[in-house]
Amino acid sequence: MATRAASNLWLIDKAPIDEITGALLPSKEQVLLRYYHHHREMGKMASGSRKAVVEEVLPFWSRDGIPTTTVIHAGTKLSKLVKAYNDLKKNKNKDRPKHRMDEEIFKGDLQEIFDLAHSSSLQRADVKDEDKEFLRSQREDRGESSMAGIDLVTAKKVEKQVQRGTRLKRLREREDSDIARLTERAEIPSQSSSSSSSPVSTTPSPARGSRSQRKTLKQSPSISVKDLNLISTWDREKLSVRQATSTFAATAQVLGVDIGSMAVSKSTVHRARIAGREQATEKIVELRNQEIPERLVLHWDGKLLPSLSGDTEDRIAVLLTGEDDAEFLLGVPTSLDSTGRNVAAVVLKEVDEAGVRDKIIAFCFDTTASNTGMVQGACIRIEQELGRSLLWLACRHHVHEVILKDVFEASRGSSSGPDIGIFKRLRD
Template identity: 30%
Template sequence: MEESESQSGENAKGTVRPTSSTTRSATEIYLVGQPASSIRGSKLPTMRQVLKFFFHTVNESGDRQETFKETVRNVLTFWNLARIKTISERGCREKLTRLWEHWRSLQKSRDRAAKDKVENFKSQLDLLWDIGAPDAVEDIEKNRLLTPADKQQDIAFYQDQRGERKAFMSGNDKIFAAKKRKQEERVEKQRSKQGRFAACEPSSSDSRPQTSVVADTPTEVEMEKKDTAIQPGRYTSKHPYVTVQLPRRILQEPALKELADRLRISNNEIVSVVAAVLRSANPPGDLSEFRISRETARRARASHLRQVAAAQREAFTPPPHAVVHWDGKLVKNVVGEEEHRQAIFISGRGHEEGKLLAVLPVKDGTGLTQARATARAIEDWSCASNVKALCFDTTSSNTGRVQGCPSGGAAGKTAVEAWVQTPRHGTGGESLCQQHLRQNIGPYGPSLPDS
């Protein structure tokens, strides 16, 4: 067989030129078989079918690059008939070029080529020459012209062709073809409409005097370089204004209140923004018809915060054995005045990182004041019966035998089993409250009084 194949010969371009021998073996292609003048069948082409058609066409024309294009066009006909998305035509040609180069390397070194490489190539010849796009299956699922049953059938066919190749195409789907044709007509009609609008729209250069017609008129060469596809015009049918309905009590909308608290926008700022939006309408909105004022914003945000806090307390499940942490700090409010703030945490199983109960303003940092604030927070969150230990730093307001915060009833009406004292700042340890106050308590926040 190798002797007959060597008789067939091949030029430098890889074009197989049969000799004058009339035997069938004289025109047989190495590892591929006889060339074929067409790709036939009701399945997606295999690598063997593609190579057979390629060698037949290149023998006829002698132009390998044109043969690559012609072969790809014939293969794409089958994939389009199967309604399966493929890679670009250029990508198909590059893939076919790599396949031919692989065959060419084996053909050149067939006397010394490793048998395993040859056998591997022969075993792949009857497999699908897969040029499907990476999102081919997703494209089928998103096709609105197909019914769910057709989508499943197309996906199953594609998967079968990549495997056992038992399924086959039954022919052209006339119903789908009609739907596809109508869709293309609608798209073409829309493009033509946009093109007319773009042509009718006066350009900015029309108002200027044209001193040279030759300079402004493009030559034929320049026109050929331009893309002949119809580009969408700048015309838009959308009106510059949109009709909407706004509530009179716009500052009480939950989304607006949440945004103001999240971005830490003051009441004056949120009122100014809403008023500017209303005045930007056409015609400008009458501000007297809306309930917008600084006091309205303050009440709405305070009510929203109370609702959020109530929902948080309702959803909170305290740990069975809870530890209460507290600590105080002097912070400056928005007017620059210092005031006492006390943070109360609770920790336990399920809340190892600590659950913040409250950051309360207190009149001073004495033990009794801290005890009352801590007890109130514990009662508000309904976890007094779960408190088994107290955690605090070693200040006199906490460790005092008479006026200390634990002695003043910080745990409420419950039996405390342990006191945990943490070192002071800078001595090697911090409580959860100390960490929170050091990292998160700033000069302004939704819980601080607004000016």
């Protein structure tokens, strides 16, 4: 029976492969191409194709001594990869920048390893340190390490040559098609808002010019997925990895950055967020290890935050500031409640652990009753515990609210509720 010629897969622009080769752990692209060889060329069912691919991929991992996940979980992971590809394929004819952006992100993901390592691989004592390091390097950069058991030097050279040739060929083919099309279809919402809005520049994007013009993209301002301000914004706005990736790619494209040459993938963003949080933690530790000034201002503030159990809990942020912009975060411990007694106890515990009781000359706080109460307030209790009077630096925002309230009532009259009629009409 004659076999039909293999045609290239949409988006990937490669034909299904007969075998997974190389000295590296298989990538998502290799696994997907191998799946479609079984499913399309060999005529197997989807379940049979998944099983065959998983049985081929797992030996790559066991050969290097890395504990792997179960066959069922590996099959589920492959099923999600195939589904993601098919979902993109359904929208290939839709002319929307979002779909083109999702395609670019998916192609970036394909260059990552098809990760079948057990979740505890990096924590297990029975796994060698060199095996753990190999896994980390494969996750970070698949081209920087290779597996044992073959001529590593030769294999690495061959692999780099193949990758370099493939990368250059792919970039040349995409330069005048994909990147130009993506840039041309990028839409700015304000462009179609109204005829009275400011005119939008129609200057062609550098990506649509010649190759020499496109080289200037490298000299233009760019954004980095490793930027700490960007990572902290994602965390503060509670964006998922997928949302952060789409936002980053769309922002880069609007700013004129060539996203076709960037490593834009969910895995890259996820690793950057982990690294960013680690750097923030190291910065806090460095601040706590600095030399503490002789005169300090004690700050604290409480907030209800979700706990690991799903409920909410009171957290008290305790901070010290001093001369020359010195700042020390003592901790964000939990409190039984927000009463003055418990808040004072939590704050004083952090102060005692830092050993700075004698250096505090003032404290800064919100003007809530639990803080300012003259009998049970946290400020009074802290002063009594320290055995001396301190300078009270009440929140200026809250203090001015009281002053402005009197000004408003003197000019507009008193109000019986939070809704002021004239302000509601102005807002509406």
